[in-house]
Each structure stands twice: as structure tokens, then as C-alpha cells.
Amino acid sequence: MSIDDAIKGRRSVRTYKSDEIKEGLVRECIEAATFAPSAKNGQQWRFTVLTGESKDKFTDMYRNELGKLTFDVGSSFGSCTMMEEAPVVIVVWNTNERGWTTEVHSVSAAIQNLLLKAHSLGLGTCWIGDIFYTYEAIMDYFKKPWKLLAAITVGWTDVNPGPRPRLSVDEVAEFLN
Ligand SMILES: Cc1cc2nc3c(=O)[nH]c(=O)nc-3n(C[C@H](O)[C@H](O)[C@H](O)COP(=O)(O)O)c2cc1C
Numbered sequence: 334m335s336i337d338d339a340i341k342g343r344r345s346v347r348t349y350k351s352d353e354i355k356e357g358l359v360r361e362c363i364e365a366a367t368f369a370p371s372a373k374n375g376q377q378w379r380f381t382v383l384t385g386e387s388k389d390k391f392t393d394m395y396r397n398e399l400g401k402l403t404f405d406v407g408s409s410f411g412s413c414t415m416m417e418e419a420p421v422v423i424v425v426w427n428t429n430e431r432g433w434t435t436e437v438h439s440v441s442a443a444i445q446n447l448l449l450k451a452h453s454l455g456l457g458t459c460w461i462g463d464i465f466y467t468y469e470a471i472m473d474y475f476k477k478p479w480k481l482l483a484a485i486t487v488g489w490t491d492v493n494p495g496p497r498p499r500l501s502v503d504e505v506a507e508f509l510n
Pocket of ligand 1: 408461462497
């Protein structure tokens with residue numbers, strides 16, 4: 334797959350088949366993530382891959398914690414359903430060793446690599462930030478010494494969502510002489 338096909342063809346996929354994903358494919362995606370640039374080559378990314386029972390326990394906890402919140406949680410219940418349906422959920426952590434904002438950038442770059450690699454393998458993914466609604470509960474659940482950064486759903490899919498609108502180059506860039 335060409336770099337343009339990967340970048341422009343990737344979509345957030347929110348409907349998955351229940352078919353299993355071989356661990357080797359998930360490893361390939363994570364390996365691609367590890368080739369991202371990182372602040373001071375700190376490689377601040379860490380990944381917890383959830384499948385089967387570990388995923389079910391996590392999504393049960395997440396749904397339960399969302400239910401306790403009394404404010405608007407946006408699309409969170411939809412994101413929860415997505416995680417319940419996807420055969421693989423990857424929780425992404427930032428080791429945050431230095432407390433630098435740039436460490437967040439490193440891990441975000443790794444996530445983009447992961448999404449692109451998954452797409453090249455024919456897998457659908459979605460980057461999920463809605464987990465931040467229950468940040469403390471998730472931190473408490475996993476008891477990792479890192480900071481939660483995102484979750485990613487991964488799964489085979491039948492759907493092929495169209496492209497979301499994008500701002501043009503002229504709308505987002507200025508060229509100064
Ligand atoms: C930081 C971040 C957080 C996101 N959180 C969610 C989420 O919680 N739930 C969801 O369905 N999509 C989430 N998305 C996916 C975006 O909605 C999606 O990338 C955007 O609409 C553009 O669509 P595309 O990915 O198909 O190009 C998130 C994306 C990013 C980068």
C-alpha cells in the first residue's frame with residue numbers, strides 16, 4: 334500500500350465483525366507504532382492489549398463508571414459499545430517520565446503509525462478519547478505507573494466509511510517568504 338493510500342484511505346471504523354485477530358497482526362501494528370519519532374527518543378509509549386475476558390472486564394468497568402456520571406458524557410456509551418464489539422482493544426499509555434508535553438506528542442505519533450499499519454493490513458481501527466471521562470477509574474483499574482493516553486479499537490470490518498470533511502491546505506497553512 335502506498336503512503337498516500339494509507340494516509341488518505343484510513344478511516345475511523347466503528348462497526349466490527351467478531352472474527353478473531355491473530356496476535357501476530359496486533360504485534361505488527363505495535364511494532365509499527367514503535368517506529369514513530371519520540372521526544373529525546375524516549376519511546377514513551379506503552380500498550381495493554383485486551384482481548385476476550387480481559388476486554389470484557391474492562392468494558393464492564395467502563396460502562397459501569399460511565400453510568401455513575403451525572404454530566405453529559407457525549408459519545409462515550411457509543412464508544413463503549415464499540416469496545417465491546419471490537420475483538421481487540423489496545424489501551425495506550427504515556428510513561429510520562431519527564432512530565433513533558435512532548436511525551437504526549439510521541440505517543441500520539443505512535444498511535445497514528447499503529448492506525449496506518451492496521452489499515453494496511455485490512456483492519457479497521459478507532460482512536461478513542463472518550464475513556465478520559467473515567468480517567469481516574471481506569472487508572473485505578475490497571476494500577477500502571479504511567480498516564481492513560483487513549484484506547485484503540487481494532488477489528489475486521491465490512492463497512493467502508495466515506496471520508497470525513499477536511500480543511501484544505503490553504504485553510505490550514507500559511508506560506509511565508
Ligand atoms: C484524540 C482523538 C480522540 C478521539 N476520540 C474518539 C472517541 O472517543 N470516539 C469515537 O468514536 N471517535 C473518536 N475519535 C475519532 C474521530 O472522531 C475521527 O478521527 C474524526 O472524526 C475524523 O474521522 P476519520 O478518522 O475517519 O478521518 C478520536 C480521534 C482522536 C484523534
